[in-house]
Amino acid sequence: MMKYRYETMFPHQLREVLSSKPIVYLPISPIEWHGEHLIFGTDAFRARKVLELVWDELGGVLFPTLFIGTDGTKIKDGEKLWGMEMFAEEKIPGSVFVQKDNLYNLLNDVLFFLEKTGFKMAVVCSGHMAKEQIEVIERLENEYSSRVMKVLGWHWGKVKYPEGLVSANPMHAGIEESSEMMSIDLGYVDLDRIGSNTVDVKVGLTREALKNVNEKLGEKRLNYEAQCLIKEIKSLMNL
Numbered sequence: 219m220m221k222y223r224y225e226t227m228f229p230h231q232l233r234e235v236l237s238s239k240p241i242v243y244l245p246i247s248p249i250e251w252h253g254e255h256l257i258f259g260t261d262a263f264r265a266r267k268v269l270e271l272v273w274d275e276l277g278g279v280l281f282p283t284l285f286i287g288t289d290g291t292k293i294k295d296g297e298k299l300w301g302m303e304m305f306a307e308e309k310i311p312g313s314v315f316v317q318k319d320n321l322y323n324l325l326n327d328v329l330f331f332l333e334k335t336g337f338k339m340a341v342v343c344s345g346h347m348a349k350e351q352i353e354v355i356e357r358l359e360n361e362y363s364s365r366v367m368k369v370l371g372w373h374w375g376k377v378k379y380p381e382g383l384v385s386a387n388p389m390h391a392g393i394e395e396s397s398e399m400m401s402i403d404l405g406y407v408d409l410d411r412i413g414s415n416t417v418d419v420k421v422g423l424t425r426e427a428l429k430n431v432n433e434k435l436g437e438k439r440l441n442y443e444a445q446c447l448i449k450e451i452k453s454l455m456n457l
């Protein structure tokens with residue numbers, strides 16, 4: 219089976235993969251604050267992991283992870299708050315977003331060149347679930363629906379998890395994401411720091427809320443999501 223990372227691929231390998239498995243996988247998510255217990259790259263790393271699992275099974279080309287994303291904003295006391303800051307109602311250092319139009323333009327440019335290169339399917343996976351981020355991806359999915367290369371926008375909101383793989387009220391940086399990150403690398407989660415800052419407690423990231431975080435749950439969730447995505451790609455590409 220043919221599978222390459224774009225950045226380490228030679229042109230002859232590109233020609234081979236385009237003639238047998240013209241799929242490119244694109245993980246995209248911003249650097250974002252996920253509480254004291256998680257790393258800033260959480261969303262991008264989980265998106266990349268899902269795509270790697272799919273890539274392992276179907277082959278194709280894995281594009282370098284784009285640490286780019288957008289979110290909602292509101293003004294409070296003359297200050298613009300982004301994403302989780304809106305829920306916390308205060309500034310939280312760490313997140314790096316781009317404006318929605320910039321995300322659209324950047325992705326649109328990247329997809330244009332992937333289509334020009336000869337790919338027939340681009341799978342754009344976001345680990346970041348902000349409404350504005352998903353809207354951009356869905357807009358591109360629609361715009362490419364009648365073009366030579368199709369765009370499949372993917373995020374875990376599309377997955378219908380079986381009982382036991384999702385909590386009653388999935389939270390940003392909560393049990394689900396924390397467990398997933400643990401299954402990717404134990405060093406990406408610092409359990410001792412859960413709820414160790416006032417803003418964490420304010421947005422619900424408490425020891426009590428996260429007491430069931432575990433590696434196995436994370437692994438099962440990521441595998442389940444990857445299997446759902448594989449089904450979707452197979453049906454769209456008649457594989």
Ligand SMILES: [Zn+2]
Nearest residue numbers: 260261391395
């Ligand atoms: Zn996240």
